Amino acid sequence: MHSSVIATQCTGAVISQRERQTDRDKEIVLQIRGHHIAKLDPLGISSADLDDKDPPELLYSHYAFEEADMDRIFKLPSTTFIGGKEKSLSLREILHRLENAYCRHIGVEFMFINSLEQCNWIRQKLESPGITELTNDEKRLILARLTRATGFEAFLARKWSSEKRFGLEGCEILIPAMKQVIDKSTELGVESIVMGMPHRGRLNVLANVCRKPLEQIFTQFAALESADDGSGDVKYHLGTYIERLNRVTNKNIRLAVVANPSHLEAVDPVVQGKTRAEQFYRGDGEGKKVMSIILHGDAAFAGQGIVYETFHLSDLPDYTTHGTIHIVANNQIGFTTDPRHSRSSPYCTAQPLFTTFTRTRLIHVYTPPSHALTVLSLACYHQSRQPHAISFSESLTLGHPVALIVLDEVCSHM
Structure with missing residues (x-):
């Protein structure tokens, strides 16, 4: 898993307005550009589709969070699907679930779609915990x-x-x-x-x-x-x-x-x-x-x-x-x-x-x-x-x- 990937969907009363805005920015960045670092090439042939550089906005170091913040608990908004039945998660777990949804072997481009209903449907199919697991x-x-x-x-x-x-x-x-x-x-x-x-x-x-x-x-x-x-x-x-x-x-x-x-x-x-x-x-x-x-x-x-x-x-x-x-x-x-x-x-x-x-x-x-x-x-x-x-x-x-x-x-x- 790409440990430096950053994009979260967390908000809550315990964080400042600036942090909430940062979280929102990261959410949008991941949904729009997460496919850039998804593992899509089975052969690794010199990054045929995209270059080797990770966009800076997808890097953990691009944001103000520190290692001590990784275990902080954030309340999840009603608009996210990564929590399932859980109402709050640590930042570390939020990142882990978002990386599983957008940065593994499936990369999705959909945020340009004008229909909020369609975007939310796609997000639900990707973000819901365990939704891609097979029996x-x-x-x-x-x-x-x-x-x-x-x-x-x-x-x-x-x-x-x-x-x-x-x-x-x-x-x-x-x-x-x-x-x-x-x-x-x-x-x-x-x-x-x-x-x-x-x-x-x-x-x-x-x-x-x-x-x-x-x-x-x-x-x-x-x-x-x-x-x-x-x-x-x-x-x-x-x-x-x-x-x-x-x-x-x-x-x-x-x-x-x-x-x-x-x-x-x-x-x-x-x-x-x-x-x-x-x-x-x-x-x-x-x-x-x-x-x-x-x-x-x-x-x-x-x-x-x-x-x-x-x-x-x-x-x-x-x-x-x-x-x-x-x-x-x-x-x-x-x-x-x-x-x-x-x-x-x-x-x-x-x-x-x-x-x-x-x-x-x-x-x-x-x-x-x-x-x-x-x-x-x-x-x-x-x-x-x-x-x-x-x-x-x-x-x-x-x-x-x-x-x-x-x-x-x-x-x-x-």
Whole structure:
């Protein structure tokens, strides 16, 4: 835990007006800028998104508190969620809980949202004690899903070692993440989900998220006639439509993955149009039965204008789908380009461009209360050992972190 991080939400009659103002300033600073020091990079590749320096306002030394103040008890205001049922906490415990909420492996940008109700909803979901803890059954479910995703990629790599397939190695956690989104959406009444995505991980999504029959996927590798659509396109461009039982919620769910050409983001407005059409014919005027999920690569999300155009359709009365979940597979490499040389924004999710105009919530993750866009940036890496569009050298796609990945894989087998 970053011991120097400072930002508190404490007020009380026992401290002076100046101290109360200082506490309020620290609260705002942490909520706005806490993501700067969150541990978002699984490889630690030279601070690709942000520089190595901690903003001074996030440092403990920036404020007037001393070590003797750490054990002082502060009364918590009614507007905070870090206390749970407790009404007062020591400064040390307040810092600990706030660091757990904002400075670990989840960094959130949301304070620019104009709706106080939405901001408070997000704060409650992050700050409430124990809210991110998982039960043993939930952990086993995530492990099982992650194991299936990893096993699928390993099987394809062994069986068709020379085939291009745009594997998901390095970002297999995408599968449990998508399935969790679908589980929760189904639980809340969603009956149909329209999805769009680029090449990377498409086969894994089709197999493990949509449960497309494996024989239909494997016939594409064997150069046989596909029993599916038979469009004649390459296997990592094809989509599917499946209606199946969600075993977690015991409800039926319709899952559609839209076919996508080689232009990685061309599918974005298509997904929105398909979702809007299905909402219209279902009489779903509030988007409670039909929703959309769009997956992106980090470089394409920041670099292709069609993403920005699609975002600006999101709130128009004749185009809105009442909210979309965007998941960015942030493998920290744009084809062969270092992210520090491919964009001007600190994150691939380009907060200054998208969120200011569209009230989008950004959630940066290391491995909705109302209709709004949500962008989930899933930090990962790209493993170049398997066939891609071209032959990459590992030093080009990963640089010095190659040793970290190899060491991690060795330890995982011990």
